[in-house]
Amino acid sequence: MATETGTTDPEAVPGVHVPSSGPMGFLSEVRLGRSHTCGELRTSDIGKTVRLCGWVQYVRKATSDLLFLGIRDKHGVTQAVYQVSDPSATPTSGTVTPEQFQGILRLAPESVLYVTGKVTRRPDFMVNKSMSTGEVEVTVNTAKVLNVARNLPFAPDDTRDLPKEEIRLKHRHVDLRRPSLQNNLALRSQICHTVRKFLIDDEKFMEVETPILFKSTPEGAREYLVPTRARNRFFALPQSPQQFKQLLMVGGVDKYFQIARCFRDEDARSDRQPEFTQIDLEMSFVTERHVMDLVERMVQRIWQTVRGVDILAAGPLPRITYQDAIAKYGSDKPDVRLGMEIHPLTAETDVAGTQHGPLLREYLIIPGRGQIKRRQLDQLKQAIQESQRNGESTANSVYLQEPEKLRCFSSYSLLDNQHDNATSVPLPDAIAHLEPGNIVVVSERRAREHPDFTTLGRVRLFAAQLLRSKDLLTIDESQFAFLWVHSFPLFTPELDKDDRVVRLASTHHPFTAPADTDLKHLHTHPEAVRAKHYDLVLNGMEIGGGSIRIHSPDLQRYIFEEILKLTPVERSRFDHLLEAFEHGCPPHGGIALGLDRLVSILCGTSSIRDVIAFPKSSSGHDLLMNSPSAATPEQLDTYHIHVADEE
Amino acid sequence: MATETGTTDPEAVPGVHVPSSGPMGFLSEVRLGRSHTCGELRTSDIGKTVRLCGWVQYVRKATSDLLFLGIRDKHGVTQAVYQVSDPSATPTSGTVTPEQFQGILRLAPESVLYVTGKVTRRPDFMVNKSMSTGEVEVTVNTAKVLNVARNLPFAPDDTRDLPKEEIRLKHRHVDLRRPSLQNNLALRSQICHTVRKFLIDDEKFMEVETPILFKSTPEGAREYLVPTRARNRFFALPQSPQQFKQLLMVGGVDKYFQIARCFRDEDARSDRQPEFTQIDLEMSFVTERHVMDLVERMVQRIWQTVRGVDILAAGPLPRITYQDAIAKYGSDKPDVRLGMEIHPLTAETDVAGTQHGPLLREYLIIPGRGQIKRRQLDQLKQAIQESQRNGESTANSVYLQEPEKLRCFSSYSLLDNQHDNATSVPLPDAIAHLEPGNIVVVSERRAREHPDFTTLGRVRLFAAQLLRSKDLLTIDESQFAFLWVHSFPLFTPELDKDDRVVRLASTHHPFTAPADTDLKHLHTHPEAVRAKHYDLVLNGMEIGGGSIRIHSPDLQRYIFEEILKLTPVERSRFDHLLEAFEHGCPPHGGIALGLDRLVSILCGTSSIRDVIAFPKSSSGHDLLMNSPSAATPEQLDTYHIHVADEE
Incomplete structure (x- = not known):
């Protein structure tokens, strides 16, 4: 090594200094450097002299001069045997004084240790088969305390009861030690690396970083602003790299991807984070099928790597239209594992279309087999009412019928708040083969609406929960039900009471291309135009969505101006994009997959917070850093802003 | 494929629609999907029917019914031959009408095309050896215009003169098409992927994403703020993931890395970006040597992959102390390729230490060989004066001597503004072996200062430029002179006129650990304590810096309170970190490498803007998006802020 004649050659001082002298004194005399991790030693290592570093998992006193010490790192736990030296013993057993022994004995769990010693075989009665290192132990020669743990808020132990999440988020540095x-x-890191290897090495994609200091966009009502040192000039944090990736396609990048951080300032919801990560990709000269095929292969690779399962063993993933998904499952992200398809009461469709325009009447049979109790039936009714109050459906009536009680037949028209004392409605003839004890829910919905859930879709999910709780429905948790939903409506209408379109909004975003076959309706019936949009759905969760984009500046301008009716100010924020499209824009399309959700599914965790190193709490706070926090007057001055007075 | 019976099966409509009918009509009839890229076809492909997509590079009319068309994508250019159909020709030559021919002829460069045709051998006189596809051409069967280019601001052609950078940034989507x-x-993507493969696959690191919505820190005077919907509550954008990566070490992550976006709101400088990317890593239970060794192997892997060079062929990289770097090269990031070491005039050191405390006198010989002209000498003097005005050195005098004119010997004490008419000073005896025509610069500097450049360091760089312009110094541009600089001073003193320490600031950041051997001086002479900090320097540029961190809460608290003298408010922003250190913090250290600079060196570009897809301009603007921009009153209301009135 070409070391200069300096005074503090790092090679000459390899130790780590511990200024607060622990019971064992300073470490600077010894070389710091592990020979093994704490999960590594096996019987084949017996006889080796090893150096281990880690956290104190346990200290157990066996006799007055013998103790057992569990040393843990992320790889596992190794048992160390620590004994006061017997002058007559071999030198390898170290020179442990009674004072040092007492020091280790008093050591708090989660303190940090460095030990050297010899690997020995455990006595047979001490062998622990549940530990990977359970057949050996390390007879300690020297032990050095690197840091003493004080005031530990809780033990990071998956086998014990944990404090509530708030406490764990505040002390995330402790919680993160849980295996x-x-x-x-580790799985998250592995998944990202798998995606990169697939896209770069196999599919010749290029990963491109796009800016985080972005410009605010009209559709982004809830975008974080970033003040700058120019007065009244702000950046905004991007909700996705959508515009940049389209510009990369215009720039000839051809195949782009990015594992991209995105930001969305929306009302705190239990499982939403203000910042989240997407696997974002875009390709030039492709059709919907190219993108879907590529994504299937990518997801196949992930599942193969992480789960050892080939999700394409039975062929490509099922592809279903939005219309079919809503008709059969009442959801644009159906969980097909649940069965219980919704059926149309077609004969009545026209009859129902009176006051609120055309109505679709449909029904769902819940195979309750007589085991659904009155109380649960009431909960079901409440769920329906809530779904309606949330505006998730404007079905004008829902009938809940219990065929086993056909004699005291009852129906509920919930929208009219006519509950238990509603008029009886005869069970429609079309509903045949009803087994005794099953429940039928009949609902009507407005045909021209484009909901993400219908009332029967919600009822179906609620019913599935109910049936599972009664073992009437079994779902194989190791099963992954993927499907594509495509041909979404391009625009979502806002309807008035008479089913007239008041306004159209983009169902997904204004860059989505219309289906070729529907283009002819764009001028006359834009609400009937379907989109080249596709969602990837897994077990009832949308894990990704994408589309073929508009690449014609004329079509894009027409949609901005004539259909979405953007104001001139709103339109001006897309000027750069329209101009770029005029400089030679290739046809292109892509997708974004939500990484946090994807990883949480593969980890089997219920919350995405469990797959994020430092998540914000459900109310959007960083409890560890105590952030967001007040700014100083100097900072506010720098950015030419004042905090508004309290109202 | 399990296609449902939907109405718009994506498989059934694979075409891409072009709403503005180009000269060739719509594309929706044909299947969009390239068989080859535009850089792929070779003589082995002759006879194949191919489908190509790309941009019009050129259209050349050969005869009244024959034209040549260059089609370009990121992979290359392929020549297509387009000919009006002869009814007597074979069907493979297509059915091109004279109208279609005229349409293509009128097509603007950079329009987007889809062609199908047959690969044929070029006639010998048409073979173009400078094109990878230069031995073949494609006889067009069908051609479809996917988008017509309009009002192109410039041609994205590396072989032509380009407009100024401002124009190119405004139309980055065009500029990005330049090869x-x-x-x-592509190289940036490859470098990141190489780093990930090395760290994850070989070194068992875990990539962990840390938050971008962070908390403002006392040392971050110029941190971007992000207002939230809670009144007077702000996030801040991180200047680095420093705190989070240290908390990950406390959390037992052991080996962390991240290719991390960072933010710094500082005065616009030509080659600084408000957002930039770091290869950020941290390891537990390591010494300086472990980190430096690992980084050397990582950089070795990058250079091997990108350049095919083994930078460690001659052994580990040189390691030099800060003190030696400043003494020999006048810089903490020396470019050792330049030669021209600085030498001490030791005999005079003590003598000079009078008015401003101890002074070091040193000299530099510029081997000008009599070819440095008076005008250039004046420039050199100006450079010295500027360096002093910028406060880069407080050397109290600089003598510039031209030995070839020893008879009319002159000296300049620049700080005193006594220029050409200064008193003559005899050439110090210690400077021997001075060849005629060389220039000697003698300077004094304050011994207790910790500059990143001394005046002689600046002079050395300026002189090197001068010598290179006269072919008196040759630098092999393919040579990569790496070295480590270590043992930096832990604190940088602010000195008064009498060389007394007014205040100490952390030279790098307050988490850097002191050298073990210097710890004894911490209480008495903290300004003499060296740090476990190391910088990786390449060709005179700092490409990375890191350190072993303090892991003792007591030592960290002592430095915050007793040395840096943080106010209680400033200290309170580190409470979470001090608390975390008490919960069992391992010794740890790491480094951050500037990715943008690293890539620009490997790409051989002078500006980091050339290796960033969408850089901000040198004044910090996104000229493409026209950002930052004004916020709407609604947005300001949402975040409870007002824009301050103009002053």
Whole structure:
């Protein structure tokens, strides 16, 4: 090594200094450097002299001069045997004084240790088969305390009861030591690396970083602003790299991807984060099928790597239209594992279309087999009412019928708040083969609406929960039900009471291309135009969505101006994009997959917070850093802003 | 494929629609899908029917019914031959009408095309050896215009003169089509992927994403703020993931890395970006040597992959102390390729230490061989004066001597503004072996200062430029002179006129650990304590810096309170970190490498803007998006802020 004649050659001082002298004194005399991790030693290592570093998992006093010490790192736990030296013993057993022994004995769990010693075989009665290192132990020669743990808020132990999430988020640095969180983060890293290897090495994509200091966009009502040192000039944080990736296509990048951080400032919801990560990709000169095929292969690779399962063993993933998904499952992200398809009461469709325009009447049979109790039936009714109050459906009536009680037949028209004392409605003739004890829910919905859930879609999910709780429905948790939903409506209409379109909004975003076959309706019936949009759905969750984009500046301008009716100010924020499209824009399309959700599914965690190293709380706070926090007057001055007075 | 019976099966409509009918009509009838890229066809493909997509590079009319068309994508250019159909010709030559022919002829460069045709051998006189596809051409069967280019601001052609950078940034989507920028972005992607493969696959690191919505820190005077919907509550954008990566070490992550976006709101400088990317890593239980060794192997892997060079062929990289770097090269990031070491005039050191405390007198010989002209000498003097005005050195005098004119010997004490008419000073005896025509610069500097450049360091760089312009110094541009600079001073003193320490600031950041051997001086002479900090320097540029961190809460608290003298408010922003250190913090250290600079060196570009897809301009603007921009009153209301009145 070409070391200069300096005074502090790093090679000459390899130790780590511990200024607060622990019971064992300073470490600077010894070389710091592990020979093994704490999960590595096996019987084949017996006889080796090893150096281990880690956290104190346990200290157990066996006799007055013998103790057992569990040393843990992310790889596992190794047992160390620590004994006061017997002058007559061999030198390898170290020179442990009674004072040092007492020091280790008093050591708090989660303190940090460095030990050297010899690997020995455990006595047979001490062998622990549940530990990977359970057949050996390390007879300690020297032990150095690197840091003493004080005031530990809780033990990071998956086998014990944990404090509530708020406490764990505040002390995330302790919680992260739990093996389950370590595994989640490792899996996340592995999934990202798998995606990169697939896209770069196999599919010749290029990863391109796009800016985080972005410009605010009209559709982004809830975008974080970033003040700059120019007065009244702001950046905004991007909700996705959508515009940049389209510009990359115009720039000839051909195949782009990015594992991209995105930001969305929306009302705190239990499982939403203000910042989240997407696997974002875009390709030039492709059709819907190219993108879907590529994504299937990518997801196949992930599942193969992480789960050892080939999700394409039975062929490509099922592809279903939005219309069919809503008709059969009442959802644009159906969980097909649940069965219980919705059926149309076609004969009545026209009859129902009176006051609120054309109505579709449909029904769902819940195979309750007589085991659904009155109380649960009431909960079901409440769920329906809630779904309607949330505006998730404007079905004008829902009938809940219990065929086993056909004699005291009852129906509920919930929208009219006519509950238990509603008029009886005869069970429609079309509903045949009803087994005794099953429940039928009949609902009507407005045909011209484009909901993401219908009332029967919600009822179906609620019913599935109910049936599972009663073992009437079994779902194989190791099963992954993927499907594509495509041909979404391009625009979502806002309807008035008479089913007239008041306004059209983009169902997904204004860059989505219309289906070729529907282009002829764009001028006359834009609400009937379907989009080249596709969602990837897994077990009832949307894990990705994308589309072929508009590449014609004329078509894009027409949609901005004539259909979405953007104001001139709103339109001006897309000027750069329209101009770019005029400089030679290739046809292109892509997708974005939500990484946090994807990883949480593969980790089997219920919350995405369990797959994020430092998540914000459900109310959007960083409890560890205590952020967001007040700014100083100097900072506010720098950015030419004042905080508004309290109202 | 399990296609449902939907109405718009994506499989059934694979075409891409072009709403503005180009000269060739719509594309929706044909299947869009390239068989080859535009850089792929060779003589082995002759006879194949191919489908190509790309941009019109050129249209050349050969005869009244024959034209040549260059079709370009990121992979290359392929020549297509387009001919009006002869009814007597074979069907493979297509059915091109004279109208279609005229349409293509009128087509603007950079329009987007889809062609099908047959690969044929070029006539010998048409073979173009400078094109990878130069031995073949494609006889067009069908051609479809996918988009017509309009009002192109400039041609994205590396072989032509380009407009000034401002224009190119405004139309980045055009500029990105230049092969040189495409190559830079591809190399950036490849470098990141190489780093990930090395760290994850070989070194068992975990990539962990840390938050971008962070908390403002006392040392971050110029951190971007992000207002939230809670009144007077702000996030801040991180200047680095420093705190989070240290918390990950406390959390047992062991080996962390991240290719991380960072933000710094500082005065616009020509080659600084408000957002930039770091290869950021941290390891537990390591010494300086472990980190430096790992980084050397990582950089070795990058250079091997990108350049095919083994930078460690001659052994580990040189390691030099800060003190030696400043003494020999006058810089903490020396470019050792330049030679011209600085030498001490030790005999005079003590003598000089009078008015401003101890002074070091040193000299530099510029081997000008009599070819440095008076005008250039004046420039050199100006450079010295500027360096002093910028406060880069407080050397109290600089003598510039031209030995070839020893008879009319002159000296300049620049700080005193006594220029040409200064008193003559005899050439110090210690400077021997001075060849005629060389120039000697003698300077004094304050011994207790910790500059990043001394005046002689600046002079050395300026002189090197001068010598290179006269072919008196040759630098092999393919040579990569790496070295480590270590043992930096832990604190940088602010000195008063009498060389007394007014205040100490952390030289790098307050988490850097002191050298073990210097710890004894911490209480008495903190300004003499060296740090476990190391910088990786390449060709005179700092490409990375890191350190072993403080892991003792007591030592960290002592430095915050007793040395840096943080106010209680400033300290309170580190409470979470100090608390975390008490919960069992391992010794740890790491480094961050500037990715943008690293890639620009490997791409051989002078500006980091050439290796960033969408850089901000040198004044910090996104000229493409026209950002930052004004916020709407609604947005300001949402975030409870007002824009301050103009002053």
